[in-house]
Amino acid sequence: MSRLLASVNSLQETELVLSLADIIDLKNPAMGALGALPIEVIEQIVRYVDGRKPISATIGDLVMEPKPVLAAIQAVAATGVDIVKVGMFAGEQLACIEAIKPIARSGTKVVAVLFADSQQTFLPLEVFAEAGFYGVMQDTAIKNGSSLLDHQDLPQLRAFVQEARVNDLICGLAGSLRVSDIETLAALKPDYLGFRSALCQNGNRTKTISATSAAAVQEMLFNCNMALKGALAV
Numbered sequence: 276m277s278r279l280l281a282s283v284n285s286l287q288e289t290e291l292v293l294s295l296a297d298i299i300d301l302k303n304p305a306m307g308a309l310g311a312l313p314i315e316v317i318e319q320i321v322r323y324v325d326g327r328k329p330i331s332a333t334i335g336d337l338v339m340e341p342k343p344v345l346a347a348i349q350a351v352a353a354t355g356v357d358i359v360k361v362g363m364f365a366g367e368q369l370a371c372i373e374a375i376k377p378i379a380r381s382g383t384k385v386v387a388v389l390f391a392d393s394q395q396t397f398l399p400l401e402v403f404a405e406a407g408f409y410g411v412m413q414d415t416a417i418k419n420g421s422s423l424l425d426h427q428d429l430p431q432l433r434a435f436v437q438e439a440r441v442n443d444l445i446c447g448l449a450g451s452l453r454v455s456d457i458e459t460l461a462a463l464k465p466d467y468l469g470f471r472s473a474l475c476q477n478g479n480r481t482k483t484i485s486a487t488s489a490a491a492v493q494e495m496l497f498n499c500n501m502a503l504k505g506a507l508a509v
């Protein structure tokens with residue numbers, strides 16, 4: 276079953292999705308694909324959620340330089356979130372992975388976010404597994420309405436999910452996903468599907484979350500999971 280990751284930017288939005296989402300993802304969409312929220316806001320939401328759902332949080336759209344990336348991960352992890360999401364933006368990716376390795380291997384759950392719309396070739400996922408990362412996800416860096424499926428075809432995404440599984444990495448798919456993409460992507464059985472745009476008013480990720488849109492996403496994913504479960508049982 277694929278779980279629902281919902282990206283929120285405030286306590287109010289957290290309240291709105293708490294019962295619908297499986298993972299509460301904290302980010303500031305106005306500051307980029309993985310825009311970071313202020314540490315105080317993350318702390319406030321961690322206190323409010325109080326363990327009822329797992330929480331992930333982003334460190335911002337940072338150029339890959341070991342020192343600032345590591346410092347940002349440590350600051351976000353110290354808030355008590357369960358998972359820290361780190362975008363594999365341009366820069367010294369391998370040096371950053373090496374710098375993250377000691378904290379990832381000693382228990383900080385780090386998820387590497389790979390960008391399907393970037394020109395860079397993905398590193399083999401075993402690099403992240405070897406460094407102790409908790410998981411990997413695909414997302415899009417440029418939020419112009421084009422979705423993950425505009426950049427990766429199904430065989431590529433299926434191979435990504437399988438490669439993650441073989442390497443014991445939690446695997447997520449996101450990138451301006453629409454309700455109509457859910458059936459196709461849930462069939463690949465990633466651990467979670469991530470949403471922001473589809474939850475918001477008019478599908479605009481910088482607007483606030485609409486309860487109706489969030490419910491529609493949750494209902495579709497629930498129905499697809501149930502159908503897949505039924506198909507397995509037959």
Ligand SMILES: O=C[C@H](O)COP(=O)(O)O
Pocket residue numbers: 280282300302414415418449450451452469470471472473480
């Ligand atoms: O982690 C998931 C993202 O927040 C997805 O955002 P998006 O649907 O606007 O691309």
